[in-house]
Amino acid sequence: MKKKIIASLLLGSFALLSANSFSTQADKDRKALQAYFEKKFADRKNASTYFPYSTKDELDNNFKWGIKGDEFRLGSYAFDKGGRAQHDEMMDMPPFEDNIDNGKELYEKTPGMKKCFPNPAIAGDYPKFVKGKGVVTISDAIVSCAKDNKQKGWKLTKGKTADLEAYFANASKEKGKKINVVINSKEAAAAYERGKKEYYTQRGYLELSCATCHVQGAGQRVRNDILSPLFGHTTHFPVYRLKWQGLGTLERRIKGCNKNQGETPHKPGSTWTKELIYFMGYMSNGLPVDGPDIRK
Amino acid sequence: MKKIFKIAALAVMASGIVYAGSDLVKEGEKIFKTKKIGNCLACHAANGVKLDGPGSLGPKLQGLSAWPEKALYDKVYDPYTTNPISAMPAFGKNGVLDDHQIKAVVAFLKTIK
Numbered sequence: 126m127k128k129k130i131i132a133s134l135l136l137g138s139f140a141l142l143s144a145n146s147f148s149t150q151a152d153k154d155r156k157a158l159q160a161y162f163e164k165k166f167a168d169r170k171n172a173s174t175y176f177p178y179s180t181k182d183e184l185d186n187n188f189k190w191g192i193k194g195d196e197f198r199l200g201s202y203a204f205d206k207g208g209r210a211q212h213d214e215m216m217d218m219p220p221f222e223d224n225i226d227n228g229k230e231l232y233e234k235t236p237g238m239k240k241c242f243p244n245p246a247i248a249g250d251y252p253k254f255v256k257g258k259g260v261v262t263i264s265d266a267i268v269s270c271a272k273d274n275k276q277k278g279w280k281l282t283k284g285k286t287a288d289l290e291a292y293f294a295n296a297s298k299e300k301g302k303k304i305n306v307v308i309n310s311k312e313a314a315a316a317y318e319r320g321k322k323e324y325y326t327q328r329g330y331l332e333l334s335c336a337t338c339h340v341q342g343a344g345q346r347v348r349n350d351i352l353s354p355l356f357g358h359t360t361h362f363p364v365y366r367l368k369w370q371g372l373g374t375l376e377r378r379i380k381g382c383n384k385n386q387g388e389t390p391h392k393p394g395s396t397w398t399k400e401l402i403y404f405m406g407y408m409s410n411g412l413p414v415d416g417p418d419i420r421k
Numbered sequence: 422m423k424k425i426f427k428i429a430a431l432a433v434m435a436s437g438i439v440y441a442g443s444d445l446v447k448e449g450e451k452i453f454k455t456k457k458i459g460n461c462l463a464c465h466a467a468n469g470v471k472l473d474g475p476g477s478l479g480p481k482l483q484g485l486s487a488w489p490e491k492a493l494y495d496k497v498y499d500p501y502t503t504n505p506i507s508a509m510p511a512f513g514k515n516g517v518l519d520d521h522q523i524k525a526v527v528a529f530l531k532t533i534k
Contacts, residue, residue: 178477330517331510341508342478347463349474387510387517 148308151317151407158340158408159194162354165344166192166204176344188344197357198415204344205351212419221291221365221417224372228292231285237274238289241266248290248297249304249414252403254313260320260399263290264374268394281393282377287363290374294363294416302414304360306406320404323397324355329388335401338385347385350421359402359409361418372417375402449529452522459518459526464509467533478508485533493527 165175168191172184189204202209232238232245251263261269264281267289271279279286308314327334336355338347343354362375369377376393379401383390391397452459454472462472464479475481485493495502498513512518518526 176477178480180477183477330515332515333508333510337508338478346474346477348476350476 145309147310147314148407150314151308154321155408155410158356159197161340162197162343162356163193166190179345195413197354198360198409198412199418200353200357200361200420201344201351203354203357208351208421215419219365219417220419221363221372224288224291224363224365224417225295227285228288228290228295231289232292235271235274235276237270237276241270241273242293245293245296246300246302248294248416249302250306252306252399252406254308254310254316254403256310256312259312259396260316260403262376262399262402263293264376265394265399281374282380283369283371283373287372287374287377290363291372291417294361294414297414298416304406304409304412304414306403306410308407316400317404317407320400320402323401324404329383329386331385331387333386335382335386338382355405355408357409357412359406360412360414361416363417365417365419367419367421375405445525445528446532447529448522449525449527452518452526453529458522459512461526469534482530482533485530488530490527490531493530494523497523497526497530 164171166188169184169188172179172188176184187206189206189209192203196203199209199212202212232242248263251266252260253266255261262281264286267286268279268281271285278284308317324335327337336342338352339355339358342352345352359375362378363372364378365372374393376398379398380390380393450470453461453467456463462475464476466472466475466477466481468481468483494513496509497518499511500507500509501511510517512526513520513523
């Protein structure tokens with residue numbers, strides 16, 4: 126009898142293994158994160174737990190409650206009514222239209238691009254873990270394709286790369302694509318774990334972690350800026366930022382946030398940045414691709 | 422004659438000390454409000470102080486005039502000593518603010534009712 130139970134338990138775990146044991150932990154993390162944010166923004170009643178220092182006025186009048194799933198792709202505009210109104214107004218005449226057009230032209234005219242990316246609707250499939258190379262973000266993939274084809278002037282943070290990403294994101298959005306980051310090897314799972322650890326590590330002389338601001342801090346304010354949740358962060362890049370007066374990739378944004386932590390920014394092409402983005406990407410799995418977008 | 426000089430000098434010194442007190446408060450207020458130095462307002466509103474968009478990661482500061490100076494100094498130097506899970510940076514321990522700057526900030530905090 127006992128033996129039978131053990132045997133069936135073993136069989137059970139084998140079945141799990143074949144389903145993809147490498148992403149078991151990441152799937153758990155992602156579900157827990159979504160549940161945390163949905164609970165946090167569910168109801169005005171819980172505000173004193175999650176937003177102990179927010180003003181009564183903003184909680185009563187500026188917050189939208191009951192935010193769920195896909196809505197988190199909007200970052201802080203999911204729950205900040207004032208920011209959302211400004212955002213929607215700007216979206217009437219999106220400042221990134223020319224970037225998408227330019228990206229399309231770059232796609233068609235840059236030697237090798239079409240060969241590297243036969244299908245442009247792939248924004249949600251990155252970052253990928255490639256055996257022998259490690260994590261490859263969409264910016265990495267574009268820049269190395271350009272290099273392999275002897276093209277100059279492609280950077281990981283802005284310019285042509287961001288424009289091409291805008292075209293890819295837009296094509297993915299039009300096709301209704303979702304974020305679909307895959308972890309399918311032991312090495313990939315290890316890269317994910319390293320990225321996660323970095324995300325929760327306090328850094329820089331201010332000893333702030335990404336999570337201080339974008340997990341616990343989400344919904345609270347740094348000065349006038351309402352902090353957005355990690356869940357949904359990678360859905361809408363590249364982003365047109367008013368501060369930049371232009372388009373930037375996720376790599377560019379992270380450089381800026383490293384500075385917020387009082388840290389000398391890590392290089393955009395570094396393993397550190399790539400693995401962090403791998404973790405962030407997985408946390409947004411299943412959400413719709415929604416780039417490019419506008420942020421303050 | 423000499424004596425008068427001495428008294429005058431003493432008076433200047435004494436008033437100097439008084440001024441140093443309020444200068445210290447001003448210096449502390451500047452550190453509190455300046456992004457590149459203390460940037461305390463990134464997270465804190467302060468009772469009775471006009472600030473341009475204070476944040477809400479930390480509590481609105483109030484009643485600090487009643488705190489002992491040492492408690493305020495310790496909070497700014499290293500908040501983890503009193504609150505191990507504080508989201509507030511350790512300004513002294515991590516060398517963001519030096520001893521004099523923390524004293525200036527404390528002088529300013531002492532004016533918050």
